[in-house]
Amino acid sequence: MITLDHVTKTYPGSDRHAVDALDLTIETGTTVTMIGPSGCGKTTTMRMINRLETPTGGRVLVDGEDVSKVDVRTLRRRIGYVIQQVGLFPHMTIERNVATVPRLLGWEKARTDRRIDELLELVSLDPSVMRKRFPHELSGGQRQRVGFARALAADPEIMLMDEPFGAIDPITRVKLQDEFRQILKKVSKTVVIVTHDLDEAIKMGDRIAIMRDGKLLQYDTPEAILAHPVDDFVESFLGPDRAIKRLSLIPVLSAMGAAGGEISGPSIGQAASLHDALALMLADNLPGVGVKDDAGMPVGYLSREAVLAAHA
Numbered sequence: 001m002i003t004l005d006h007v008t009k010t011y012p013g014s015d016r017h018a019v020d021a022l023d024l025t026i027e028t029g030t031t032v033t034m035i036g037p038s039g040c041g042k043t044t045t046m047r048m049i050n051r052l053e054t055p056t057g058g059r060v061l062v063d064g065e066d067v068s069k070v071d072v073r074t075l076r077r078r079i080g081y082v083i084q085q086v087g088l089f090p091h092m093t094i095e096r097n098v099a100t101v102p103r104l105l106g107w108e109k110a111r112t113d114r115r116i117d118e119l120l121e122l123v124s125l126d127p128s129v130m131r132k133r134f135p136h137e138l139s140g141g142q143r144q145r146v147g148f149a150r151a152l153a154a155d156p157e158i159m160l161m162d163e164p165f166g167a168i169d170p171i172t173r174v175k176l177q178d179e180f181r182q183i184l185k186k187v188s189k190t191v192v193i194v195t196h197d198l199d200e201a202i203k204m205g206d207r208i209a210i211m212r213d214g215k216l217l218q219y220d221t222p223e224a225i226l227a228h229p230v231d232d233f234v235e236s237f238l239g240p241d242r243a244i245k246r247l248s249l250i251p252v253l254s255a256m257g258a259a260g261g262e263i264s265g266p267s268i269g270q271a272a273s274l275h276d277a278l279a280l281m282l283a284d285n286l287p288g289v290g291v292k293d294d295a296g297m298p299v300g301y302l303s304r305e306a307v308l309a310a311h312a
C-alpha cells in the first residue's frame with residue numbers, strides 16, 4: 001500500500017504549492033490513474049513516491065514505511081518507473097536494456113538471460129528477433145514495450161508510469177493499454193499512472209484521482225466519478241459525454257434479459273459493454289441485440305430500453 005500523508009511540495013523560488021497537503025491511499029494490487037489540468041501536480045506527486053522529488057511537508061509511506069528513511073537504491077528496486085519517451089539507452093541492445101536492473105543487482109548470466117526472454121515474451125516481442133536490435137530499430141510502440149519490460153525486470157511491487165502511452169499513435173495506444181492492463185493484473189502490481197487522457201484514466205484505473213492546483217478533488221472508481229462528479233469543475237473536466245463514457249464500464253451481462261425469439265438479428269459478445277451494444281444498435285437502427293457467449297451460443301437479449309434503464 002502507498003500512503004501519501006498530507007504531502008506538500010513547494011519548489012524553490014516558487015510562492016505556490018505544486019502539491020498541497022495531499023492525502024491519498026493506494027491499495028496494494030490496484031491501479032490508480034492520476035489526471036487533471038496541466039501543472040496540477042500529478043508528476044510531482046508520482047516522483048515523490050520513488051524519491052525523485054522530496055516533499056517539503058508530510059510523508060510518503062510504502063507498506064507503512066516512510067520512504068525518506070529507506071535506502072534510496074532499495075526503494076527504487078521495489079518501484080518500477082516507466083516514462084513517456086521510455087529513456088532506453090540508445091547505444092545498448094534491447095537485451096542489455098532489459099537487463100539493466102538485473103545487472104546492477106549482480107544476477108548470474110543464465111538467470112538474467114531467462115528473465116530477458118520471459119519479459120520480452122510477456123510484452124509480445126519475439127526474443128529471437130528483438131534481443132540483438134538497438135532501440136532505433138524499433139517502432140515507438142515496440143520501444144514502449146521494452147521500457148515496460150525493463151521496469152518489470154526485477155519484479156518490483158510497484159509500477160509508476162508517467163504518460164506511458166503519450167507518444168504513441170492512437171491505434172497502437174489502445175492496443176498497448178489493453179495488453180499492459182492484462183499484464184499488470186496478471187503480475188498483480190500496485191500501479192500509479194499519470195495521464196492526460198480521460199479515456200485512458202477510465203480504462204486503466206481501478207480508481208481515478210482527479211487533481212487541480214496541487215489538491216485532490218475526487219478519488220473514486222471510474223464509474224462513481226462519472227456518475228457523481230463532486231463539483232462543477234470535475235463535471236466539466238469529464239465532458240458532456242460522461243454518460244456515454246459510463247456505459248463503456250457496464251457489461252451487457254448486467255443489463256440483458258432472457259433470450260427469447262428476438263435473437264435472429266445481429267448479436268454481441270457477453271464481454272462487451274453497454275457502450276458497444278448501443279453503438280451496434282444505433283449503427284444498424286436496431287431495437288436491441290442478442291448476446292452470445294464465448295462459444296457463440298445465445299445467452300440473452302439486450303434492448304435499447306434495458307440500456308437506458310441500466311444507465312439511470
Ligand SMILES: Nc1ncnc2c1ncn2[C@@H]1O[C@H](COP(=O)(O)OP(=O)(O)OP(=O)(O)O)[C@@H](O)[C@H]1O
Nearest residue numbers: 011012014018036037038039040041042043044045
Ligand atoms: N523542477 C521544478 N522546479 C520548479 N517548479 C516545478 C518543477 N517541476 C514542476 N514544477 C511546477 O510544479 C507544478 C506542478 O508540476 P507537475 O509537473 O507536477 O504537474 P503535472 O500535473 O504533472 O503537469 P503536466 O500535466 O503538464 O505534466 C507546475 O506549476 C510546475 O511548473
